[in-house]
Amino acid sequence: MVSSAATLIRERGIHGVGLREVVTHSGGPRGSLGRYFPGGKTQLVTEAIDDALAAVYDELDRTLTEAKTFAEAIDMIVMPWRGLLVGHDFALGCPLAATVVDAADNDDLRTHVDEMLARWQAPVADVYVKFGAAPAEAEGHAMVLLAALEGALILSRARRSIDPLETVARYFAARAPGAPVDVITPAPVLGGSDIRPGPGGRFRS
16 A cells, blocks of 8 residues: 555655545555554655655665766666656656645655655765765755756656756766866757757757
8 A cells, every 4th residue: 555655646746646546556445544544644655755765765875885986876876767767657756756745734744755855865975975075065966966856857757758867867977076077968858859058058959
C-alpha cells in the first residue's frame, strides 16, 4: 500500500490521490488503512515518500564515495532520475516536489519534505568538498544543483524527453570546483532544433 501511494503521488501529487485510490491500486483490503495508518493520509504520504527515496539515497551514499571525478559524481546524482523518467515513460517525477506543492497547509508533510531534501543535499555537498570546494561554498553549490534537478525533472516530464535533465547534468559536470567555466550548449528542444546562444548570450532556435 505504501508503494502504491508512492507511485500515485509521483504521478498526481497528494491532492490527486485519495485513500480509496491507494487501496484499489494496491489491491489491499480497505480495513487495513485504519489499522496500519492510524495517522491517516499524512502518515501514509510520509511513509510513501520515505519508501520512494530510500533506495535512491542509499545508492547515492554508496556510489558517490566511489566517484573518481567530479563529472562521474554528477552522473551518479542524475542517474536514478534518468532511469525513473525513461523507465516509466515520463509518468513519474520526484515525490518531494509533488508533495510540497500540495502541502502548504500541512506543516507535518512540509517539514518532512524539507528534512528529506536536506538528506539529499548532504551527500551532494560532500561531493563538492571532496573535489575541492570549501564546506561553506559546497552547501550553496549543492542547493543550486538540487533546484536545477527538480526543475529539469518537471521540464523533462512536460516535454517527454530527458534533454532538460541531460543539459543540467552537462552544465554542472563542466563546473567542477576550481575548474574553468565552459559554455554549455543545451540539449535540442522538441522538434529536433538546436538551441544555440545568440547575440548578447540569449538562446535562440
